[in-house]
Amino acid sequence: MKKNRHFDRDKLDFGNGSIPKLFKALFFPTLVGMVFNAVLTVIDGIFVGQGVGANGIAAVNIVAPLFMVVTGIGLMFGIGSSVVASIRLANKEFKVANIITTQAFLISTILTLLISIPCLIFPTATVRMLGCSDILLPLAIDYLVWLVPGLVFLLIQCVGMMLIRLDGSPKYAMWCNVIAATFNIGLDYLLVFPMGMGVMGAALATSVSCTLGGIMVLYYFLRKSETLKFYRLEASLASLSLTLRNTLYMAKIGFAACLTELAMSVMMLTGNYVFITNLGENGVAAFSIACYLFPVIFSMSNAVAQSAQPIISFNYGSGNWQRVSRSLKTALVAALVCGVLVSLLVAGGTKWIVAMFLTSSSEAYALACHGLPEFALCGIFFALNIAFIGYYQSLEKAYRAIIFTLLRGVIFIVPMFVFLPRLIGGTGMWLAIPVSELLTLIIIAIDFGCNHSKIKAE
Numbered sequence: 456m457k458k459n460r461h462f463d464r465d466k467l468d469f470g471n472g473s474i475p476k477l478f479k480a481l482f483f484p485t486l487v488g489m490v491f492n493a494v495l496t497v498i499d500g501i502f503v504g505q506g507v508g509a510n511g512i513a514a515v516n517i518v519a520p521l522f523m524v525v526t527g528i529g530l531m532f533g534i535g536s537s538v539v540a541s542i543r544l545a546n547k548e549f550k551v552a553n554i555i556t557t558q559a560f561l562i563s564t565i566l567t568l569l570i571s572i573p574c575l576i577f578p579t580a581t582v583r584m585l586g587c588s589d590i591l592l593p594l595a596i597d598y599l600v601w602l603v604p605g606l607v608f609l610l611i612q613c614v615g616m617m618l619i620r621l622d623g624s625p626k627y628a629m630w631c632n633v634i635a636a637t638f639n640i641g642l643d644y645l646l647v648f649p650m651g652m653g654v655m656g657a658a659l660a661t662s663v664s665c666t667l668g669g670i671m672v673l674y675y676f677l678r679k680s681e682t683l684k685f686y687r688l689e690a691s692l693a694s695l696s697l698t699l700r701n702t703l704y705m706a707k708i709g710f711a712a713c714l715t716e717l718a719m720s721v722m723m724l725t726g727n728y729v730f731i732t733n734l735g736e737n738g739v740a741a742f743s744i745a746c747y748l749f750p751v752i753f754s755m756s757n758a759v760a761q762s763a764q765p766i767i768s769f770n771y772g773s774g775n776w777q778r779v780s781r782s783l784k785t786a787l788v789a790a791l792v793c794g795v796l797v798s799l800l801v802a803g804g805t806k807w808i809v810a811m812f813l814t815s816s817s818e819a820y821a822l823a824c825h826g827l828p829e830f831a832l833c834g835i836f837f838a839l840n841i842a843f844i845g846y847y848q849s850l851e852k853a854y855r856a857i858i859f860t861l862l863r864g865v866i867f868i869v870p871m872f873v874f875l876p877r878l879i880g881g882t883g884m885w886l887a888i889p890v891s892e893l894l895t896l897i898i899i900a901i902d903f904g905c906n907h908s909k910i911k912a913e
Contacts, residue, residue, distance in 0.1 A: 469541075469545075469765055469766050469769035469770065470545070470769060470770065470773055470775070470778075474766060474778060474781050474782050474785055475785060477766050478762055478763060478766065478782070478785050478786070478789070480625065481620060481625050481761075481762035481763075481765070481766075482758060482759065482762040482789065484620075484625040484626045484628065484629035485616075485620065485625055485628070485629065485758045485761055485762050486754075486755065486758040486762075487629050487632075487633065488616065488628055488629035488630070488631065488632035488633060489616075489632065489754035489755075489757060489758045489761075490751060490754050490755065490758075491629075491632045491633045491635075491636035491637070493750040493751045493753070493754040497747050497748070497750070497751060498636075498639060498640050498643050500512055500515065500743065500744070500747040500812055501811045501812055502643045502644060502647040502648070502657055503515055503647065503653070503654055503657050504811070504812035504813050505811075505812075505814075506647040506648055506653060507594070507647075507653045507654055508817075509736065509737060509740035509813060509817055509819045510590065510591060510594060510736060510740070511594055511653065511654050512740050512743045512744075512812060512813075512819075513591055513736055513739040513740045513743055514587070514591045514594035514595040514597075514598055514654055515598055515654060515657065515743070516723065516727065516739060516740075516742075516743035516746055516747075517582060517585050517586060517587045517591060517595045517727065518582065518585065518595055518598050518599050518602060519720075519723060519746065520585060520719075520720035520723050520724060521570075521574065521581070521585070521599070521602075521603075521606075522602065522606070522609070523716045523717070523719050523720045523723075524570065524716065524717060524720060525567055525570065525571075525606045525609055525610050525613075526609065526610075526613055526716050527712065527713035527714070527715065527716025527717050527720075528563050528566055528567060528610060528613075528713060529563060529609065529610045529611075529612070529613020529614050530613055530709065530712035530713060530715070530716060530757075531563075531705075531706055531709035531710055531712050531713035532559040532560075532562065532563040532614050532705055532706070532709060533559070533613050533614040533615070533616060533617035533618065533709065533712075534617055534708065534709040534712045534761070534764065534845075534848055535559070535704070535705030535706060535707070535708040535709030535710075535712075536555050536556060536558075536559035536614070536617070536618060536705050536709075537617035537618055537620075537621050537764060537765065537768070538708050538709070538764065538768045538848060538849055538851065539552075539555050539701075539704065539705060539708065540552040540555045540556060540618065540621060540683065541621060541764075541765050541768035541769045541772060542768055542769070542771070542772035542851075543555065543772075544621075544682065544769070544772075545768075545769045545770075545772035545773045546772060549682065550686070552682070552683060553683060553684050553685070553686040554686050554688070554697075554701070555701060555705070556618055556676070556683045556684070556685065556686070557685050557686045557687075557688060558688070558698050558701050558702060558705070559614055559618070559705060560611065560614055560615075560676075560685075561688070561698075562698070562702045563610055563614055564607060564610060564611065567606055567607050567610040568607060570606070571603050571604075571606050571607065574599060574603050575600065575603050575604075578596045578599050578600050579592070579596060581599060582595040582596055582599055585724070586724060586727055586728060586731075588731070588736070590736060591736070594653070594654050597653070597654050597655040597658070598654040598655070598657065598658045599658070600655075600658075601655050601658035601659045601662060602658040602661060602662055603662075604662050605661060605662025605663065605664075605665035605666050606662075606665070607669070608662075608665045608666040608667075608668065608669025608670070609665040609668075609669065610669075611669035611672050611673060612631060612632075612635070612665060612668040612669045612671075612672050614672075615628070615631070615669075615672030615673075615675065615676070616628045616631065616632070616672075616761075617761060617764070618676075618683055619631070619672070619675055619680075620761070620762075620765060621683065621765050622680050622681060622682055622683045623681065623682070624675070624679075624680075627675060627679070630671070631668050631671045631672055631675075632668065634667065634668070634671065635664040635665065635667045635668035635671070636664065638663070638664045638667055639660050639661060639663075639664035642659075642660040642663060642664065643656070643657055643660040643661075645660075646659055646660050647660075707853045708848055708851055708853050709848065710853060710856075710857055711844050711847070711848055711853065711856035711857050711859070711860040712848065714857060714860040714861060714864060715753070715841070715844070715860055715864065717864070718860060718861075718863065718864020718865060718868070719746075719749060719750075719753070719864070721864060721865055721868065721869065722746075722749075722864065722868055722888060723746050725868065725869055725872045726742050726745075726746070726872060726884070726887075727739050727742065729872045729873070729876065729884055729887075730742040730884060733876065733881070733884070734822060734881075737817070737818040737819040737822060738819075738822060740813070740817075740819035740822075740823075741819045741820075741822035741823040741826060742823075742826075742884075743812075744808070744809060744812050744813070744823045744827065745823075745826070745827060745830045745885075745888075747812070748801060748808070748827075748830075751797070752797050752801075752833070752834050752837060752838075753837075753841070755793045755794075755796075755797055755838065756790060756793060756794070756837055756838040756840075756841040756842070757841055757845075758793075759786050759789045759790045759793060759838065759841070759842050759845070760786065760790075760841050760842055760844070760845025760846075760848075761845065762786075762789075763782050763783070763785065763786035763842070763845060763846070763849070764845055764848070764849045766778070766782045767779050767782045767783065767846060767849035767850065768849045768850075770782065771849065771850050771851075779850075783842075783846050786842045786845070786846065787839065787842055787843075789842075790838040790839050790841065790842035791835070791838065791839060793838050794834045794835035794836070794837065794838030794839060795834075795835055797831075797834040797838070798831045798832060798833075798834035798835050799831075801827060801828075801830070801831035801834065802827070802828040802831040802832075805823075805824055805827040805828055805831075806824055808827065809823045809824050809827065825881075825885075826881075826882075826884070826885035827885075829882060829885040829886050829889070830885045830886075830888060830889065832886070832889035833888045833889040833892045836889065836892035836893045836895070836896045837863075837892045839896055839899075840859065840863055840892055840895050840896050840899060843859065843899045843903065844856045844859050844860055847859070855902070859895060859898070859899055862894070862895045862898060863891055863892055863894075863895035864891075867890070867891035867894050867895060868887060868888065868891040871883075871886075871887035871888075871890050871891050872884065872887040875887050875890065
């Protein structure tokens with residue numbers, strides 16, 4: 456090992472260091488980086504809303520689930536590989552940790568290409584499948600075609616973030632997101648306003664910024680990493696069998712994170728359908744603002760889970776349950792604070808937030824101002840749910856994490872969108888997400904109270 460660590464590398468002793476200090480060292484760079492990453496989506500919405508109008512926002516929202524699917528794949532392999540590699544590092548199995556790292560990047564990239572190529576070949580069929588109307592079709596196709604080329608680099612960035620933090624460089628991971636997001640802001644403005652490229656320009660700006668972030672991740676593992684490095688995989692049958700086995704296990708561990716992104720896609724698809732059916736294109740535009748905010752809410756919550764993950768996984772691998780429990784308590788307190796803060800900010804700043812996207816004269820503006828304070832209630836419950844789900848992922852309890860994610864993202868959300876509007880009118884469309892998160896949190900709390908001691912004994 457090198458005597459002098461690089462200046463941007465933190466000394467993180469997951470097995471013996473103070474848990475609050477470890478969490479703080481990971482959390483703040485992770486939070487800043489993830490919030491800046493979420494800004495990629497929000498900036499698109501602001502510039503498209505001001506430069507193109509409500510239909511532009513609605514068109515971007517139609518395509519957004521595809522962005523979330525790729526992010527979900529990245530989080531699945533990023534978290535899955537980070538958990539497995541953490542445990543291997545705790546047991547001094549450095550070569551195995553490097554193999555896991557390489558396999559995570561390779562397989563997730565192949566999967567993203569398998570999604571991206573058909574979207575470029577059949578753009579019209581793709582946006583139709585995503586629920587696009589005739590009015591929004593040209594705008595949605597423009598956004599899709601220019602967004603897709605950057606998805607592979609978005610995937611590389613998502614996978615790399617967790618592994619770079621595990622390697623002891625949370626600040627570098629932060630800068631990968633911050634630099635990409637800052638570049639996106641400038642390019643977004645240039646392409647949408649002075650150059651008048653509309654949604655096409657917004658998509659191109661996102662693709663270029665994702666590419667920049669992905670290149671920074673690749674540079675880290677090729678030139679700067681200390682412990683986790685790319686490992687040359689053999690082309691033998693035994694190596695392919697090992698890759699398949701490790702891939703399935705990583706996917707199993709991280710699948711709840713993928714489901715979280717897919718669940719957001721389900722939320723958007725279901726919400727788009729309910730809002731367009733009841734309120735038309737203006738309803739979708741209003742709901743789109745909530746969808747733009749959701750990645751920010753998710754980023755704050757996920758920063759808590761991802762910061763606790765390497766600490767929990769490392770100590771779980773070492774068999775130190777006392778430190779595991781203390782890490783969970785730290786994560787839950789941080790999640791509660793973040794959840795309350797984001798709910799208050801969204802509810803209290805509704806008019807200012809909506810004005811960033813839409814002009815006050817539009818019908819969608821009034822609809823969004825009415826609904827966002829009700830939607831904001833989801834922040835508290837969502838943050839706690841993500842912290843618990845991340846905890847179970849860190850312990851390799853994949854099935855619990857998957858079940859809880861399905862509850863909040865599919866099993867509860869779809870019926871809530873369908874039945875709440877019928878029971879309490881338009882307010883029910885905005886409360887569908889908060890009610891789904893609350894019901895999930897109640898079930899998680901009951902399960903944790905009844906089964907936590909059993910899990911420790913397994």
